[in-house]
Amino acid sequence: MKRHLPETELARDERFRRNKVEDQIFDPRNLAMATRDLGPAQMSVDRPSVSERSRSLMHGIFVGEIQALEGAGRTCFDFDDADAPFALKLDMARQCWDESRHVEISCKLADHMGTDIGEYGESTFLYAAACNTDPVMRLCGVNRALEGLAIDVFSSMKAFGETTEDPILTFCEDWMLADEVTHVKMGSDWMRRLTENDLDRRERALEFQRTVDKVFSLGGFRGESEENPIQITRKFRELAGFSQAECDEIAALAQQAMDDARSMVAAAAAAS
Amino acid sequence: MTIITVSSYVDCIPEGSLSTARAPFAPWDRRTLPGLFDVEESARRIGNYRWTEMRLFEALGGWVATVPELDVKMVLGRHCYHHAWHAELWTKRLPELREMNVDRMTKPANDEMVAFMNAISEPEAPDQTIEKLVGVYRVLIPRTIAAYTYHLHATSPITDSPTQRSLKHALQDEFEGYCDGEMLLQSLIDTPEKVARAMKRQTELDQIITAAGGITGPGSIGTQPETEEGTV
Numbered sequence: 001m002k003r004h005l006p007e008t009e010l011a012r013d014e015r016f017r018r019n020k021v022e023d024q025i026f027d028p029r030n031l032a033m034a035t036r037d038l039g040p041a042q043m044s045v046d047r048p049s050v051s052e053r054s055r056s057l058m059h060g061i062f063v064g065e066i067q068a069l070e071g072a073g074r075t076c077f078d079f080d081d082a083d084a085p086f087a088l089k090l091d092m093a094r095q096c097w098d099e100s101r102h103v104e105i106s107c108k109l110a111d112h113m114g115t116d117i118g119e120y121g122e123s124t125f126l127y128a129a130a131c132n133t134d135p136v137m138r139l140c141g142v143n144r145a146l147e148g149l150a151i152d153v154f155s156s157m158k159a160f161g162e163t164t165e166d167p168i169l170t171f172c173e174d175w176m177l178a179d180e181v182t183h184v185k186m187g188s189d190w191m192r193r194l195t196e197n198d199l200d201r202r203e204r205a206l207e208f209q210r211t212v213d214k215v216f217s218l219g220g221f222r223g224e225s226e227e228n229p230i231q232i233t234r235k236f237r238e239l240a241g242f243s244q245a246e247c248d249e250i251a252a253l254a255q256q257a258m259d260d261a262r263s264m265v266a267a268a269a270a271a272s
Numbered sequence: 273m274t275i276i277t278v279s280s281y282v283d284c285i286p287e288g289s290l291s292t293a294r295a296p297f298a299p300w301d302r303r304t305l306p307g308l309f310d311v312e313e314s315a316r317r318i319g320n321y322r323w324t325e326m327r328l329f330e331a332l333g334g335w336v337a338t339v340p341e342l343d344v345k346m347v348l349g350r351h352c353y354h355h356a357w358h359a360e361l362w363t364k365r366l367p368e369l370r371e372m373n374v375d376r377m378t379k380p381a382n383d384e385m386v387a388f389m390n391a392i393s394e395p396e397a398p399d400q401t402i403e404k405l406v407g408v409y410r411v412l413i414p415r416t417i418a419a420y421t422y423h424l425h426a427t428s429p430i431t432d433s434p435t436q437r438s439l440k441h442a443l444q445d446e447f448e449g450y451c452d453g454e455m456l457l458q459s460l461i462d463t464p465e466k467v468a469r470a471m472k473r474q475t476e477l478d479q480i481i482t483a484a485g486g487i488t489g490p491g492s493i494g495t496q497p498e499t500e501e502g503t504v
Contacts, residue, residue, distance in 0.1 A: 072349075093333060
């Protein structure tokens with residue numbers, strides 16, 4: 001088996017359909033969507049599309065968990081002990097087990113919410129961040145950025161479960177949230193340990209994380225206002241080793257991503 | 273300060289009260305000394321275990337992305353951690369056996385064992401799930417169970433009790449892992465052609481590990497009958 005498996009070679013059964021994340025972001029229908037005034041973007045029970053949106057999000061969580069499982073597994077295999085010490089690989093193996101459970105949980109939750117494997121497409125952006133050949137970049141891109149996003153997503157889904165009085169959804173999201181905090185903390189701890197004597201490498205890794213954080217704020221998907229379906233969860237991020245300043249930075253990146261998306265929509269509208 | 277001697281302690285027991293003196297070993301405690309392994313031999317074997325468990329969990333982690341079957345993917349993810357945790361058990365045990373440099377003792381039993389683990393982890397294509405699982409669950413795990421069981425029975429339950437405890441924890445995972453893997457294989461092998469594929473793969477790998485003598489080399493599960501002489 002070769003080291004460093006590209007995302008194009010991820011193995012899936014015939015139910016899965018692959019999407020490109022750029023196709024989603026630059027979907028021309030987004031222009032029409034953006035110009036409609038739909039009120040607050042958070043998942044709210046009084047919105048007619050809420051069940052569809054929550055099912056779609058749950059399917060997204062499900063495929064994201066599969067990729068997180070695959071990414072953690074590859075980090076166990078792709079590096080020599082010199083590049084990734086045994087203790088780091090042990091943590092990644094532990095993450096494999098956790099993500100396996102998350103796949104099981106989200107698969108059952110998807111069924112509970114009325115969707116099925118393959119009903120929505122899969123974009124493999126999470127695994128793509130796990131393809132970096134530097135383990136520190138992987139830790140920043142996956143554990144700190146995307147698992148951090150998972151904290152925000154699970155918190156929002158847990159809140160949705162509470163609002164809709166769905167004890168199964170609330171219960172499951174709460175458990176997965178606990179694991180995600182652990183994974184983000186692993187990323188924070190290892191990033192600091194591995195770059196203790198190489199601050200340039202640390203800065204490059206943090207820059208990579210900023211890029212991932214901005215891209216996967218998805219033009220307003222995540223933020224701190226009513227306009228963002230997914231809310232940044234500062235409390236759990238701080239538990240996971242983020243400083244207040246780092247939380248502020250993520251909020252600013254998310255705001256910037258939303259502003260950029262609006263500018264693009266405005267430019268597209270002016271051109272049409 | 274008053275120093276209490278044995279005689280003065282005994283004198284402290286009030287006259288007429290029942291003695292609490294008991295034999296140091298209960299009648300049902302049949303543990304004996306010595307065991308078959310000295311400190312060096314136990315450490316050597318544990319170094320081989322650690323090397324094997326590390327190569328195994330790395331391969332299982334690497335394979336997760338290469339198998340299309342969702343149930344297999346999840347089982348591999350779970351077992352990846354189990355074997356990493358076994359490696360961690362051995363990481364902690366080695367320094368207790370006078371080997372402070374864990375990496376120095378973490379090595380394969382011989383070159384054949386290296387060839388075996390390379391062969392185990394070689395399949396990559398998404399249509400090779402059977403080959404991947406046969407190598408682990410029909411060849412390596414049974415050999416690991418055998419070597420761990422031999423160690424458990426052969427080493428002294430008094431002097432090497434910490435190793436025995438870790439072996440029992442690891443064996444519990446190995447048994448459950450074996451069942452998981454074998455059941456996955458039975459569900460995947462559903463045609464005569466697949467039976468032949470599985471058998472071919474098993475034969476190839478069995479030949480290599482037979483040449484290695486097992487995961488700790490020749491004598492992995494003992495080589496000759498032991499005597500009872502000299503036990504205490």
